Amino acid sequence: MTSRTTSSCLIFLLALLLPLAAVAVPRRHRFPSLQLAPVNSSEPPTTFFEVDRPIQPPRGSVGPCSALLLSDSFGYTYGRPPATAAYVPPECLAAGGSLALAVLEWSADCRGRQFDRIFGVWLSGAELLRSCTAEPRPNGILWSVSRDVTRYAALLSEPGEVAVYLGNIVDSTYTGVYHANLTLHLYFHPTTPSPPPPPPHADLILPISRSLPLNDGQWFAIQDSTDAQSKKLAIPSNTYRAVLEVFVSFHSSDEFWYTNPPNEYIEANNLSSVPGNGAFREVIVKVDDNVVGAVWPFTVIYTGGVNPLLWRPITGIGSFNLPTYDIDITPFLGKLMDGKEHNFGFAVTNALDMWYIDANLHLWLDHKSKKTVGSLISYDAASSANVDSEFSGLDGRFVTSASRHVSATGWVESSHGKVMTTFYQRFSYRNSNVYSKNGSEQVVNQTIDAKSGVSTTNGAVLLSEEVHQVFPLYLFSGTSDEVGDEYSLVSAVELGINEKRVSGAEQGFSYSSLRNAQSARGSMRVKGNLVTSGSGENHQVYKYVGTDGCYSRDVSSKNYTVVFDRSDDSCLKGSQVKGSRFPSS
Template sequence: MAPSAAAPSILLLLLFLALLHPAAAAAARHRHRFSASLHAASPNASEPPTTFFEVDRPIRPPRGGAVSGPCSTLLLSGTFGATYGRPPVTAAYTPPACLSGGGALALAVLEWSADCRGRQFDRIFGVWLSGAELLRSCTAEPRPNGILWSVSRDVTKYAALLGEPGEVAVYLGNLIDKTYTGVYHANLTLHLYFHAAPPPPPQQQQPADLIVPISRSLPLTDGQWFAIQNATDVQSKKLSIPSNTYRAVLEVFVSFHSDDEFWYTNPPNDYIQANNLSGVPGNGAFREVIARVDGEVVGAVWPFTVIYTGGVNPLLWRPITGIGSFNLPSYDIDITPFLGKLLDGKEHDFGFGVTNALDVWYIDANLHLWLDHKSDKTTGSLLSCDASGLDLNVNSEFTGLDGQFVTSARRHVSATGWVKSSYGEVTTTFHQRFSYENSNVFRKNGTVQIVNQTIDAKSGIFVKDTSSVLLSGESHQVFPLYLYTGTSEKVGDEYSLVSLVEFGINEKKTSGGKLGFFYSSLKNAQSARGTMRVKKNLVVSGLGKTHQVFKYVGTDGCYFRDVSSRNYTILFDRSDDSCSKGAYGGSSAKLKDQPARRKLLVKKL
């Protein structure tokens, strides 16, 4: 078959998405993203709404000591209809009266609750308080009978912001027409809990004294995030920090869309050029976010591969959504070693870029600062810095549309510096070490694509004064991903798509020192498979099955959940929050990662 008509998984779906809605093409033109209008069967609109959810550990007040609450305050109630390209919904923020009641804040939880009815794409949205982002999330895709969902995020670390008057802003760009009728109705609520008695000694460092947003300022007709549009685009903001700062952590929010929504599936440009596939996203299958201060690399983010609620096959994410889709992760970079360069009272440039980026990445950050209240001035110096660059290799082998390209990457960043304050002279070392492997295979004249990828990210912090170790901690995250998609040849106006997705998060964290010992282990694995039959740009039949196992064990408690669904119906749901070994469900808690099993699942599809 000629190259121009040989790859329905690339070209046919690209055309299909472009036809869905002209104004939505910029946000929906990738081959793996589908609209919520694609119903396998239209349910009775008189049925009760369906509750969607992301599996996560419930947020509870810290153990030890009596805790009162919640003290709940509605921050904003909004309706998001034709909101694309319009200003965010805003509301004045006044600190709740209970914050000045004398009790010590134990926990702060931001809750987003929403409903929608009709048809609609998934939509990315953000919540900001005084310019600092508190939540990045994706909407659920509605049904004619309606859906409900909520997202809760622990925002205790933003205590400094919560205690000051400001402005809440929510941007959710939505489109309404005769076909896409879904209007999102949402409430944003803050729940506060307080220590009824003097709190126990902290096992971790207290929240920052000041949070400085690195984002765009209102008024806007978009979110307050920066939009990174290509590999050379660097977005930044100049700011100065207080002269009595003794610690600084950069918290980075990241999401990827349009041509880079599925960046880990993108073929290299030479494959696209050789097969005359104009319009197909390229630049290969590797991306990283680089954080810079005054042009100098201070850290990196190799992001988790979030799949939004319309991704691959939307029937997979109903009612269990993809990992991270309702509560996108943020990433911390400790820049304390660089304070010696920042304590001069001058403005400094904080910037972000994305390696190999295509349009578009949304990025902003919050700079968390700890201040020395016993001194007007701290001093410091950068002792060493190693950000030697990215080691990236791509090996490609193709015959026509079929073949394989294998991408590997490595990066190491480390910095050491000292800061002298009323706490003494403290030396901090922060390091990051990343590795990346991606195998991207095209078969059957480009109609089958198989992605097998692993991101391995380690970071560590070592803090000491002249006599002892104050803190020594490490975080190790592994993000495995397996994605199979196969598309039949188009016959008339009809074709079919099969898909298998397995991905997750394996994470271990440890810390020790004068602030106490902390340990946690998280294994969060999701396996989803499904089929869709598409006719005249509508899914006329389909299947989605999802199984997820979540297991958390830590010094702050335990949580286990094993849940499975099939086309909106929960097949089973088992959970436990005890720390006994028998609480974790035996063999059902394992999602086997074996090629033979994957071949069997694909065959069944």
């Protein structure tokens, strides 16, 4: 295995980073996948799931028209070429109907013992899904992931190639083989009465990723803070709008980057195997020499993280369907439509090995002209970061704060007139990382506050959208009862997403509010880096209210068993479940 291609779902980031000694040392938050509870072989497979709002076809739409894109088994696939299949647009799509909804569904099963594995799905080099597998049981597991891929309508209408990379390892201990089907479901507006006008999806999608053939995924692998990965692209001369959609996941030494202490703490305590560089990470997105935006990622915890029993069968927020992040680069188009190639690149502040990043460039083309013109009017990309450290031996407190502001305004003249676009991002970050009891306990309190907006005008407002997200995180990890190479570990995790979206366009006004909160806790007995016993429980409250409907779910699980599960799609007052611990954004 090379450090470049190893993902967090392949690395044993175990608790024991140093030989056990008379003093405690900070431990990591990943353990090998063991069966922590007896299994009756006659029991049916366990169904794992991530709580999310179900994707509903538009009212009156026709479908689904479904096509199996790929069916494969992922055994010993690490360091080998992705599974691929030729993509031919389904006949129903080629017939030219008005597409209402496209859903990509990944369904899989596995039996035996296996780690969680990161995987990606690409179509003609553009990533459509980033996900993590569930960890199996001897009697088997099932799970599925659905993602709305309607925004890729232009890509779906052209022949291409589907690629799936899932780097798995099978040996005498880790026996699980992942059997997966990838299916596309399409829904169409009825032909009568006249279908609504097509939504403003991009006319062209250019992948900013690595090209096949590869013995890895098509993502770029960022290995450290000095590593920058990029791709050169030429923009069509009749482009009038451009949006970068960025995929991000973090692994290996940076899988739990928000728990990392500063290097000075590591050096002072001679903890050379403990990941460092502090607890702040920022994905920087550049076009040529300009920072056009940033990603301060949601803290996804994969299905084997912290205590694997926390995420069975309810998985961590975003673990099955990792979020993507949009950056509108329309203000910079005046610099890009010169017929030359331009550099689209990524870097990660303070990064350790490994981050997987790629992007899709969504372009809107003016079909009534051969060339558009534009100019950047104003631009700013200011940032700051600060760390207050105080420690004595293995105990200490590290408070990290950071902020970032990116804004750009530019105009593009096309057959739509002279359109002025402003895009902005405002981020704030605070992380408190406390070690106590001779380093045997760690408490992390973190909040990421991200606000972004875009507006386009040509005398009248054509588009206005604002998104405000707050990502709260609390993590406690404590070890005790240490005898030789055996000890107990107690963990508690609270994480969530609070989000508000407001947008207005020629198609109308929309609003949504999401509060998604998880609270999980559990304990394990660890011997020689192997979990010998343990338990875990998880409670999640999901509330969505928007102009397109409502959905709520209150669900709890303990040791593979769902204790209760209540859901509601009514927008009536009082129908929403109660119990979120997180303040509103």
